[in-house]
Amino acid sequence: MIQALYVHLPFCQHICHYCDFAKMVAGKYIQARYVEALVREIQLLEEDLSEVKTIYFGGGTPSSLSLEHLDQIVVELAKKVDLSKVSEWTIEANPNDVTEPFLTWAKRVGINRLSIGAQSFSKRLLSILGRDHHADQIREAVRLAKAVGITNINIDLIYGIPTQTRSEFRSDLEEVLALDLPHISLYSLILEEKTILKHQINQGILTMPDEDLVADLAEEANAFFQEHGIHQYEFSNYAKEGHQSAHNLVYWHLQEYLGVGLAASSQVQETRFTNDTTLKGYLHHVSSKGNGGRIEEPCDLAMEAFLMGLRLNEGVDLDQYQIRFSKDPLTSYPALSKYLDKGLLEVVNRKIRFTDHGRMVSNVVLMELI
Ligand code: SF4
Structure with a gap:
């Protein structure tokens, strides 16, 4: 029984230095073609989605799509999923996209959880990460979301950033605490191949932090959140009582989920398959086969x-x-x-x-x- 539905929206305004997700910067024409294909993929799904309890719009940066495009996707989903049974519907957003019209739209269609890619509050570290927002936009995004009634908010933070000091990390923890959020995802920076950061490290422009320092920061975060009633429930995730991510728990419990869109993975009836990871391939598969490519992955x-x-x-x-x-x-x-x-x-x-x-x-x- 499929309990969770993931929708991949791969567009970003620009590329962050550390990112190896399935994402791209593209103009309106490409975005329109992608949304058209995604809608078709959803229309032609044969799986029973009537018991879906969680939906997750991830990316990329879903909030960078126009509301018209997001609406097109929601209209199609509503024909397949009984939205009255969906208890958690998350959309990922960059702080600078979280505007009143965006939040009003989200609230109207039934989205009830916002995941904000904050990563850090330090101007210096955000610049190293190649993020294009600043701390005030994170605070404003949270304020606006709460004002429209979306209070189930997650913030993504990254630690172990080159040159990051203990006091900068402590300051990020205190900033996030001050926002009074129910959920925090805290990721240690991973140096991925073919990223700008990897290039900078190879060139000797930056150095990855010492492993012991990274371990100390993780320990400090655990103690800090614990002390403030925000409990670790997964390696990288912390929540107040009753606010664990129901969608991600489906993944961690390896229950059935379906992913649509470029590079989206699914697990249905103990089989794992992944859609084509290239835009060209994905569009081709949808127009010729009616699905996103669905390459079955052997897995134990x-x-x-x-x-x-x-x-x-x-x-x-x-x-x-x-x-x-x-x-x-x-x-x-x-x-x-x-x-x-x-x-x-x-x-x-x-x-x-x-x-x-x-x-x-x-x-x-x-x-x-x-
Ligand atoms: S916004 Fe997210 S998906 Fe897009 S480039 Fe940055 S980290 Fe990657």
């Missing part, structure tokens, strides 16, 4: 479900895992016993999970399990 679902589950603070329920995959992780993955003995993992109420200390060195453990 049992392993993936286990690794995804370990990302969650609640861990993996051993009994449910046994029912779904007919195997017991404790015997299937022998490396676990070593980390249980070392106190990096623990089993509590038949759930295996990282301990607080284990979460800090989770990479080592996860690498050995793969």
Whole structure:
């Protein structure tokens, strides 16, 4: 039963220095062709979407599309999804796109969660990241969203930025706390291939921060949010009670979801498939086959479900895992016993999970399990 629907909107106003997502800068003509194809892909979906509980408009920058284009997509979705059953509908936005007309439109169509790509409040660090907004626009975006009644707001923050100091990071944490938000996603900067940042590092213009500093910042964030009643529930995600992302929990629990649009992934009936990752390919597939390409990806679902589950603070329920995959992780993955003995993992109420200390060195453990 498909519970979550992802809609990929790949357009951005400009390209951030660290980004390797499926995104592009494009003019109105290309955007119109893409939306036309996306609408057709939605129209021709054969899957039953009547039980969808969450929708996520991600990108790219969905908020950079015109309201007319966003409306076209929503009208088509409403024919496939029973929107009265959708409890969480998120749209990602850049702070400088969060205007009153945008928010009024979002509220009118039923979007009830806003995810703002803030990344940092420091002018200097935003410039290193290649972001085109500033701190006042983040504060204003939150103020406007709350004013129209969209209070379920997430902010994305990045840490481990080249040259970032501890006090700059502390200041970002305090800024985000002052906004009084129910959800924060905190990502450690990953140096991806073929990005401007990678080029700058290769040229010696910037240096990635020391791993120990990055680990210290993560620890500081955990303690800071915990102290203020915002609890970590996944490696990179923190929420006040009752505000965990229902959509992302579908991914982390490896339940069924469908993705539409360029490069969107789906998992339906224990099969993983991904749409074509190029615009040309995606448009071609939609016009010739009526879907986005749907390349089936071989994957070890049992392993993936286990690794995804370990990302969650609640861990993996051993009994449910046994029912779904007919195997017991404790015997299937022998490396676990070593980390249980070392106190990096623990089993509590038949759930295996990282301990607080284990979460800090989770990479080592996860690498050995793969
Ligand atoms: S706005 Fe988001 S998707 Fe677009 S380039 Fe920046 S990080 Fe990538």
